[in-house]
Amino acid sequence: MRTAPAGERCARGTTQWHLALVALVILAFALRAVSLERQSLWYDEGVSAYLTTLSWDALTRWTADDIQPPLYYYLLKLWCAAAGHSEGALRWPSVLFSTLTVPLAAVLGRRLFSRRAGLIAGLLFALSPLYIWYAQEARNYAMLLFLTLLSSTLLYSAWVEKGARPAWGFWLAYALVTSAALYTHYFAWFMLLFHGLFVLLVWRIERRPAKALLHPAASWMLVGLSFLPWLPFLLTRYRVDESYWAGTLKVGEALRKIALSFTLGETVLEGIGWRLTAGFLVLTAVCVLTLIIAGGNRKHFVLFLVLYLVVPVAGVLALALRSPKFTPRYVMPSSAALWLIFAGGIEAFWRRRLRVGRPLAAVLTLLAGVCLLYPLAGFAYSDHNLYTDPAFTKPDFRGATRYLAAHREDNEAVILVSGHMYPIFDYYLPATERLLLPPDRILSTEHVLNQGIGQTLETALRGKAGVWVVRWQDEVVDPNGWLDLFLEQAGERLPVEAQFWHVRLEHFRLDPSRPFPTQPPIAEHMETNFAGLAQLVGWDQPAPDIYRLYWQALQPIADDLMVSIRLLDEQGLLWGQEDRRPAAYLYPTMRWKPGELTFGQGTLPAQPGTPPGSYTLEIRVYRAGQGT
Template sequence: MAGADTKTGATVLLSSHRARLLAVILVAFGLTTFRLDFQSLWYDEGVTAFLARQGPLALTQWTAGDIQPPLYYYIVAGWGALAGWSEWSLRFPSAWWITLTTALMAALTMRLSASRSAAVLAALLTALHPLLIYYGQEARMYAQLTALGVLAGYLLVHLAAAPLPSLGAWIALVVVGVAAVYTHYFAVFLLVGLALAFTIDMFMQETRGLAMKKVRALLLAGAAILLFYTPWLSALFGQLRNDRSYWEGTLKLHEAIAKVAIAFTSGEAVFEQAALRLLAGYVALTVAAASLLWRSAPRGRRLLLYAGCWLLTPVVAVLMLAMTIPKFNARYVMEALPGLLLIWAGGFGLSTIGQEANRPTAQDENVGAVHNRTFPTGQQRLLRRASVLLLLLGFFYGAAGWFFNPAFSKDQWRQITEFLRPRLAEDETVILVSGHAWPVWNYYAPDLPAVRLPAIDILDVDAVLDFSTTGAVLRRAFAEGSGLRGAWLVTWQADIVDPNDVVPVQLELSGREKGQSATFHGLGLRRFTGFREHRFVVEPPIDVATDLIFGNQVVLRGYKAMDNGDLLLFWERLPFAEEPTPDLHMALVTTTADGTPVATTPERRLAGYSYPFARWRAGEIVASHLPARTWLGADEPTPGAYRFTLRVFDMNDPTASPLPLADGRPEAELGPVEVQID
């Protein structure tokens, strides 16, 4: 039979429940290690592989300038030194952390609810949750952060129930808290949420004197965590000042909340529209579980207190920070997910299996507490079990998408290097755009050196390529004495560093594209040949100069028709452009020289979509690349003379009125342009 600890209210697991829990833990381990090395590493995991193989000093120096603290990398480095650096080995620590989280969630739920069935259900929901499976198979720190958060929560709940302060437990809490904040910066928000729940719990459950004593101990523990974190504070504040891995702008709060809700319910491998349709059901189940907990006073309300603070505090804090620094991903708040799992497990698990949660524990009898529950009817038990079944069906759907739907594959770096290795000719090299992807490239292809454009170590959204920055590098790489006359262009996040297609334009100007049909998820691959050093340009290659000013905002400096039929327009932002900055778009209509309509280009931004007018610097010449299929309406256009009319307007203007030229005309007429297909 089960016994109850009169100090903590924790119920001892029966042997049958121990067997179920062990089975669930084995399921968690099996799922997180299932096809663990099936997917290629993606960029972030490549960074893990790179850093873990550095010495401690180099690792620490890198992370001081990166967006994550170093503890996770230290652990992977130690593990890799023993187990090697294969994909499986790199990802195994995350699988282990999620397996540990499964066991810890059972222990935490047991301590909060004194319910064996709720504890087993918490473990089951953790083991099968698609988000936890996903990050349990990724060589990043989010699984470790989640496990440390659950361990910190368990220690705090233990300390809340202990009649006297326990020095050993407080020291353990400090150690876990320090480990958490050295794993991820946002761990501090979870620790604050847990501290808030602990403080409220103390003043609700304990005498004022004992509550004050425990809260003072909590404050001392927090001060100790801060003290041990002091050496890293300069790196933290430096990162806040200098991080340029995100675009300036305003966070779309509703979209961010939706992404968190989807991740916390369906994981990372369900299409957004399907996940949104499922979301209403998850919300209803969550409200039902919270309602059941509220009616299950006092244990249910206490569990709801901790779960609510756990779930809401990190999410709200990170979203508030993102309102100032608009860099956000749902994985940044994954540490809050156990709060939601606690609500589901507590609400549906207290009486799902057996009825032990309805019997008052010894502690409740000692303090005179009375559960406000009656034994559930058969219908009520059926509804709870049906609710759990619905949750699990949703989890299976999300996990199946991750394991078996190729649409959710990670970027295929392994596959692209395997494809290129036997096909790379002696006079060819690889051009890597963006150059900051080199850690994952070097993991798979250290024998295939690449020209990096731009040559940055960490993503910088301001490192946008232009003709001057690319021309000099390409001239050196393909100098006459190099023996290189061709290249395979591998692109990843090119929309950030090369939104205006400067690199492929340079390669087309110097040589010719040689078609190839292979495709790789998340990556682009093109092949060029026939390069000549002198054909790479270091200035905008304007053939026909113009000086057309549109609305005192932007001037068209000229244009060029390339030998493959593509059209280049060259723009410059005027220094006295209006504020707030307009979102300038253009409309272009092409005709033959005699006026026969040829094509109407869909309205688009002046340059690349991810390089809006607001990001242009005054005096910067920005290229707009219009492929032949866009402005001439054909991939293989007919050579000849063409004309085009050009209209510029502000997309923020509801009327989309054209910006007038200096003479008042609403659009410019340009040409003839001689298109010669070479």
């Protein structure tokens, strides 16, 4: 029997590897391109679409004041000039960037471990529910994942594979790609932190000469110089971001969400998802331990992947401690390390089985199979939900605006609450006059609706026969319900015979001949002072079993005040009690502004069997956690 020469076998293996990789790329592209327009664009995508319609100067000024830098929007604007502004056209760049991560992951897996590990990494990237989800979103996250993965691949190639030998081409490419990542998303800085730690640790472990740091230092200097013109905007945005409530990040909860997102994406309910994620965490630990053992004296790849997974996540969480605005997609680039760890662990199990006895070989084969099949089974479950389960859909602005366009009369106004949603509203209903409440470009927790909107509504709705209200994130800007309070005084609420995922429509009939109320309907005024912090200024009873209490802060309030509302009969016997925040739950007293009027509405706390008669409503105010 003739044995093929080593060179021929190598060439055949290379060809087979490339053919398998092409098949993975085709699979990844198909999964990302299928049903691309099935879901509505949501708000963030509406902003992307809106920015493509601006001039280059206006786009740059917008992003200078926004939470994202401009590179993705520049590319999207160029793309849309050729491909149009349909939902699919807006999402195609994300499809392409996400598809390109598959061969890139395979190349990095091959460099870290082996050809087989590279293909396993490519398979996991191709099927990842997280990557498919963001491949079908007109935002910068797929592009960020690609750029940070490419940047990390170049770093590993230049610093580990090239070592101390001159590799200016790799380092220059690394600097350019890293700069592009920073201009795509600000949190790419935390990937740069991981790169710096990896370089310094390898330099220290291998005791390389100081001059070896010249290449990475020069690259980082180029990156810093390239970002210098945009640095003031980053620092300003960090100081003034008001798009989330002040508070403290719940780190444990954030870590659970990250683990769930990395493994099963956005299309699994948290209850079942967390149980499945526990298995992923165990297998991750097993793979890391196996790589440490299998690496021998060469453990650069373990250090590289662990830092890749941990450092950016830790950096983003540390930043979020100041303001608890956090979503797992902010740290999505680190998820790439997870699947490379799995690919390396599977390869290590498979190789070591050839060097041990039969019983242990069977165990290692089983471990390799579990580490591969468990993620694939989880992916299949989550991907099935993504394509078939309507519970995992983006906010349905398309459906809501279509319903509005079909049912709105000519003499009816439109109000957007929160007003910052206008880019996505205008995408689906261009040239439609609308009132923005509040009139903000970016969501702000500081701009909360109050009684002052009465005058605004009176002017905007004068002579109108009706009004439609589109609600999204209204719990942030109108937590107490001032808009409904005025509209229910002025007109009649009409039924809306449809519901839309995460977007609400309300419809009111107005009487154009009737004066529009500009003040709240306080039935009885009072000035009951509670320790100089706040006062109860009045109440009304819009329905027999509904009460409404009006409050005013007398000074800034640092405490979370609570109110105990007690229903007492003429003998002083208690027939019901409700303890709650004085206003809406999402508007605690720490957010009240001195002199501002606010209100809280609730149902009279009458126990079942409460007899008819005269009752007194007793109100007590206390600090949360300190009782009455």
